[in-house]
Amino acid sequence: MSSPVFPSLWRPLWRHNYLPRGVLQLPESTVLELKNITKSYFGVTVLKGINLSVKPGEIHAIVGENGAGKSTLMNLIFGMPVIHETGGFEGDILMDGQPVKISSPRQAMELGIGMVHQEFMLIPGFTITENIKLNREITKPNLASKVLGSGLETLDFPAMRKDSRQALEKLGLAIDESTFVSRLPVGYMQFVEIAREIDKKNARLIVFDEPTAVLAESEADQLIAAMKRLAEQGIAILFITHRLDEVMACSDTISILRDGELVKTLTRNETSVGEIAELMVGRKLERSPLPGRATEPSDEDLILELKDFRVEMPGERVRGLNLKVRRGEILGIGGLAGQGKVGIANGVMGLYPASGHVIKDGVELRLNDPKAALEAKMAFVSEDRRGVGLLLDESIAVNIVLTSIETQNKFLRWTILPGVRLLDQKAVHDYTLKIIKDLDIRCTGPNQPVRRLSGGNQQKVCLARAFSLHPEILWVSEPTRGIDIGAKQLVLDLLVQFNRKYGMTIIMTSSELNELRRICDRIALVYKGKVAGILKPDASDRDFGLMIAGKQLAKEVG
Amino acid sequence: MELKGRKIKSLFNFDHLKTFYEKFGLPRLIISCFLLGLFLLAFIMKMDLAILISNSLERIGMNGLLVLAMLPTLVTGVGLNFGLPLGFICGLVGGVISMEFNLTGFTGFFTAILCSLPLAALTGYLYAALLERVRGQEMMVGTYVGFAVVAGMCIFWLMAPFKNPAMIFAIGGKGLRTTLTLNEHYAKILNNFLAFKLFGVTIPTGLLLFFALFCWLAYLFLRTRTGMAMLATGANPMYATSSGINIRKMRYTSVILSNILAAIGALVYEQSYGFIQLYTAPLYMAFPAVAAALIGGATLKRATVGHIIIGTILFQTLLTIALPVTQTVLQGTDISEIARMIISNGMILYALTRNERG
Amino acid sequence: MTAPKITPQTLPDKTTEKTPQGSHLDRILGEMSVPIFFALLCFIGIIAADLSPRFLVNEIITRLARNSFLVLSLIIPVIAGLGLNFGIVIGAMSGQAALIIITHLGIGGLPGFLLAALISVPFSVTLGWLTGQVLNRAKGREMVTGYILGFFANGLYQLVFLVLVGTLIPMNNPKLMLSSGIGLRNTIDLIAVNRALDNALFNSVKLGAFKVPWATFLVIGLLCLFTSYFTKTKLGQQMRAVGQDMHIAEVSGINVNRTRLIAIIISTVLGAWGQLIYLQNIGTFNTYNSHEQVGMFSIAALLIGGASISKATIWNALLGVLLFHTLFVVSPLAGQRILGIPQVGEYFRSFLAYGIIAVSLALHAWQSRKKVESKDKG
Structure with a gap:
């Protein structure tokens, strides 16, 4: 078992950190067992009949695409309020073979379940000790506390420090426990979080929610090493991640979630990165033929080129990306969350600080200036519909025309006052009526506030807003997120219609590979802020899976 | 108010009642009822309603522009302009300069405005630059910047090199007086312009027209490209x-506009009052204006010219008639000041603690 | 078979990069720049005013005793992240209500004073609880809300004592009330409790040539001890956590709203007692105005002592009272001497008080915005 299946894929660093853990000698008993868990939000089933068991000392990885149900599963195990506020779930959770009810994070903690959050839950102005012992302080009674209650008991700092020291040592972390967290490098903070979990005397199972997302590579290696130390001490670990090489480096068991179903549970030495990737992506593809064009787009005629493009978008950094866009095509941009695919459109459109080169029709675009991007005949439908895309309390009409007014002086009429132009309400009304009809926006009329519209119709308003600018390039991010299935198809059809009828070049970013494969000419997959490769929509699931995980392939297109 | 165009289908349709209530809002409902009650009381006590109404009209015109000064900053999401005293003082400086040259009538009034404009624009720019840096705490910083400027200007009034003997302290010959009478300059110049009487009610035509003119300009401005841009900035900056x-x-533009409106508003206020009040007088100027805007239905994120007009009318009428009515009813105890404090601050509290969606 | 031990050497050592040597002095100078500036101003003022040292020292002792308690009562809300408690005015009102009651009952001396302190507790706890409720609904804008709440409460206070007393609240005391039989007089004489605390202990012991209100200083000392003890208790730790990050505190199972509520209640009660100490020293009070400036002056003093919206210590409070009130004493005379106009000094004083609050608020907002921005980028 000590020989890795894909030796060439291993990063050198793993080699000296990875120590074979011998033949698996996990005990028969289980810490946690999930039986037939089903959960739905508002009629949409997000988890279907999940069965899962974790043994003491086992590192159990859970992998899956965005929206596969990983976070719902974790929220469920940790008793997050969001689960119960939305009607609870079906199925049983067992700990040590006994059914338990976890209805709050507090209860989860009492049962010995700890959670290491993706974002650090540490108070920067507190020392490591104070953070580890937050709200679990060791106190000594005194005169005042006897009269006025335990809240006034004095803190026993020496005892707290001793405990923290122990917890840090368990992790193998040699750092002064009275250091302020604000002075720690990011890599350490994660360890403090873990120390806090293991300091809870009854810690039996710790959930790591994408713990390496914010860490540098060397730091991630340290974390993996620490996880192994914990497992050796008999603590069970649930490890949620996107990074398949990390999964291969440390986990004993791997469960793959897809569309809310547990597709397969594998042991590490029985599988390969390729197989996991295939299982993550694979699903039936219904691809109906799209209408043809007079001339198919080609590399001869480029409309846009990104060179060494970088975007500082928190959580979605783009780091030196190169991409060529053909005139008239629908280009898909896919990839996992956090890899930077969302940052590209936001950077080009000037919404997040960007650097590098963007060349449209041979002219260099001025970066970090939304107006310049709009004037270069590009439009953007944001992934954050309610946050960026809409003025929720304004009317449909205002939402659709405002950008055109600001950038193209449309819908304004001259007045008797020299140089003063006012909103041409009649023109707006007529135009909005027409576009409502064209895009089939279901509403009571142009004056309805968009807050009252359904998600699908709100998305159509966003598309109408972008369409009204008559762009040459339309950037669309996550166009079908949060809208129901019927509306999804309509939105995709609309994009195809924009492309075929008006010749708009469309660059569509989406987490759903399936919809990219349905309407795109080519799909670029982004990994670590760069294009890992470009695939045809009919490439195999395995190719898509590997490329999403950042593996270079021999047979790419364009 | 926004219900005008709607047809009420059935008298017993509670949906409409509910939307009416939601749109009108509880505070406005309470205050309107309170106001109605006061009028009823005044009628029962056989008080001179004509005088009450005349005074109310005057107060509305007098304060209207100061309330309108809240509009630009509310529209762009900067929030309530608690730094109103800053603009107010710019107006006072203009007024004092115009007085120094002994200008009278409309010449005097408009010279005062002209003098105050560049000052208001400049200080408005600096104030805007400050607010931009303290986003999220604009209200508190604004309040104390306003206070500090008022206190700092007290030193200016004492030291400023004005020479007109009508303005400086009789004793010592240095420093401006606390109140400067405008009787020989432009006192009530707007109030008396085309003023007439109707059923015993004096209509200060010029004053109301002046307010109406600015409201109309504001309304038009919000329909220009810049105005729409401001609206979008406030509604959703992204x-x-x-x-x-x-x-x-x-945001800068809105703060500058607000400051300019406050300066002009100050001059309108002082001409109607008949005196220029210096030193600590402008200290609490922001509060009634803020309260009026909120009573009119404006929220920290959304405001229209309609809100401003309704708010000014409700709040000023209330203040004007509360004094004589309660004095008559309670025999001498003046609760108008108390009512002002409770209502205006209660209103501001309501706005601050209310969870706004979005 | 164990994984390698992690030591600071195996990770890039950023710890030392962030705290380069020698920055310690810079940091202290940075934190103390405000007090240093004001100390200089005081120094100039003292020289310009040319007061007799005896008068000056006497005046400062009196004012330290009079104001320190009020300023100290502001510290706990700062720790709990509620910023400067402009709602302290509400505490002051409760204290005054208690004083009105004991004056009406005619109980004087130290017993009267202690009774007032006792009576003020139910008022200030109730009002503090209400204040806390309001502030919990206005997270992120506690200060402006507390400030407006002060005005609002002032309106209610006036309604009670100017209109309701003698009408709805039966009371008959010609000495305290207006001739109409409705409402209290504008000033209330506190002869009965005048200096009741100041003179309670070692009345005859003088410090050199100066008379010292020993008992008052003892009480202030006790409050200092209490405050520093409190920050080391479990509740104090919870407040610090809430003050630093409400979200994390909540996730750790701390009841954030309740913790904030307790902080405000403590501050309000202390504010009431502070106002009692203040008024027993002055000996008379302005029924409708005495409390109005309390918040502003106390906050200005705290800030001048080097505190900020998110950080305040006992030393900030005491140093601030010293500097602010020295300035208070000397500035009118200094204005007179330097510019020939006494009012200049007075206006300059209020300009400083308002200005320091404006600058602190602005600096704090500015810095926290920069922090948020760099967090977004980092």
Whole structure:
């Protein structure tokens, strides 16, 4: 078992950190067992009949695409309020073979379940000790506390420090426990979080929610090493991640979630990165033929080129990306969350600080200036519909025309006052009526506030807003997120219609590979802020899976 | 108010009652009822309603522009302009300069406005630059900047090199007086312009027209490209940015506009009052204006010219008639000041603690 | 078979990069720049005013005793992240209500004073609880809300004592009330409790040539001890956590709203007692105005002592009272001497008080915005 299946894929660093853990000698008993868990939000089933068991000392990885149900599963195990506020779930959770009810994070903690959050839950102005012992302080009674209650008991700092020291040592972390967290490098903070979990005397199972997302590579290696130390001490670990090489480096068991179903549970030495990737992506593809064009787009005629493009978008950094866009095509941009695919459109459109080169029709675009991007005949439908895309309390009409007014002086009429132009309400009304009809926006009329519209119709308003600018390039991010299935198809059809009828070049970013494969000419997959490769929509699931995980392939297109 | 165009289908349709209630809002309902009650009381006590109404009209015109000064900053999401005293003082400086040259009548009034404009624009720019840096705490910083400026200007009034003997302290010959009478300059010049009497009610035509003119201009402005850009900035800064709007510029513009309106408002206020009040007088100027805007239905994120007009009318009428009515009813105890404090601050508290959606 | 031990050497050592040597002095100078500036101003003022040292020292002792308690009562809300408690005015009102009651009952001396302190507790706890409720609904804008709440409460206070007393609240005391039989007089004489605390202990012991209100200083000392003890208790730790990050505190199972509520209640009670100490020293009070400036002056003093919206210590409070009130004493005379106009000094004083609050608020907002921005980028 000590020989890795894909030796060439291993990063050198793993080699000296990875120590074979011998033949698996996990005990028969289980810490946690999930039986037939089903959960739905508002009629949409997000988890279907999940069965899962974790043994003491086992590192159990859970992998899956965005929206596969990983976070719902974790929220469920940790008793997050969001689960119960939305009607609870079906199925049983067992700990040590006994059914338990976890209805709050507090209860989860009492049962010995700890959670290491993706974002650090540490108070920067507190020392490591104070953070580890937050709200679990060791106190000594005194005169005042006897009269006025335990809240006034004095803190026993020496005892707290001793405990923290122990917890840090368990992790193998040699750092002064009275250091302020604000002075720690990011890599350490994660360890403090873990120390806090293991300091809870009854810690039996710790959930790591994408713990390496914010860490540098060397730091991630340290974390993996620490996880192994914990497992050796008999603590069970649930490890949620996107990074398949990390999964291969440390986990004993791997469960793959897809569309809310547990597709397969594998042991590490029985599988390969390729197989996991295939299982993550694979699903039936219904691809109906799209209408043809007079001339198919080609590399001869480029409309846009990104060179060494970088975007500082928190959580979605783009780091030196190169991409060529053909005139008239629908280009898909896919990839996992956090890899930077969302940052590209936001950077080009000037919404997040960007650097590098963007060349449209041979002219260099001025970066970090939304107006310049709009004037270069590009439009953007944001992934954050309610946050960026809409003025929720304004009317449909205002939402659709405002950008055109600001950038193209449309819908304004001259007045008797020299140089003063006012909103041409009649023109707006007529135009909005027409576009409502064209895009089939279901509403009571142009004056309805968009807050009252359904998600699908709100998305159509966003598309109408972008369409009204008559762009040459339309950037669309996550166009079908949060809208129901019927509306999804309509939105995709609309994009195809924009492309075929008006010749708009469309660059569509989406987490759903399936919809990219349905309407795109080519799909670029982004990994670590760069294009890992470009695939045809009919490439195999395995190719898509590997490329999403950042593996270079021999047979790419364009 | 926004219900005008709607047909009420059935008298017993509670949906409409509910939307009416939601749109009108509880505070406005309470205050309107309170106001109605006061009028009823006044009628029962056989008080001179004509005088009450005349005074109310005067107070409305007098304060209207100061309330309107809240509009630009509310629209762009900067919030309530608690720094109103800053603009107010710019107006006072203009007024004092015009007085120094002994200008009278409309010449005097408009010279005062002209003098105050560049000052208001400049200080408005600096104030805007400050507010931009303290986003999220604009209200508190604004309040104390206003206070500090008032206190600092007290030193200016004492030291400023004005020479007109009508303005400086009789004793010592240095420093401006606390109140400067405008009788020989432009006292009530707007109030008396085309003023007439109707059923015993004096209508201060000029004053009301002046207020109406500015409201109309504000209404038009919000329908220009810049006005729409401001609206978008306030409603959703990210939407605005993605529409190519320079939101920082919009915020600056709104603060400068607010400051200018406050300066003009100050002069309108003082001419109607008949005196220019210096030193600590402008200290609490912001509060009644803020309260009026909120009573009118404006929230920290959304305001229209209609809100401003309704708010000014409700709040000023209430203040004007509360004094004589309660004095008559309670035999001498003046609760108008107390009512002002409770209502205006209660209103501001309501706005601050209310959870706004979005 | 164990994984390698992690030591600071195996990770890039950023710890030392962030705290380069020698920055310690810079930091202290940075934190103390405000007090240093004001100390200089005081120094100039003292020289310009040319007061007799005896008068000056006497005046400062009196004012330290009079104001320190009020300023100290502001510290706990700062720790709990509620910023400067402009709602302290509400505490002051409760204290005054208690004083009105004991004056009406005619109980004087130290017993009267202690009774007032006792009576003020139910008022200030109730009002503090209400204040806390309001502030919990206005997270992120506690200060402006507390400030407006002060005005609002002032309106209610006036309604009670100017209109309701003698009408709805039966009371008959010609000495305290207006001739109409409705409402209290504008000033209330506190002869009965005048200096009741100041003179309670070692009345005859003088410090050199100066009379010292020993008992008052003892009480202030006790409050200092209490405050520093409190920050080391479990509740104090919870407040610090809430003050630093409400979200994390909540996730750790701390009841954030309740913790904030307790902080405000403590501050309000202390504010009431502070106002009692203040008024027993002055000996008379302005029924409708005495409390109005309390918040502003106390906050200005705290800030001048080097505190900020998110950080305040006992030393900030005491140093601030010293500097602010020295300035208070000397500035009118200094204005007179330097510019020939006494009012200049007075206006300059209020300009400083308002200005320091404006600058602190602005600096704090500015810095926290920069922090948020760099967090977004980092």
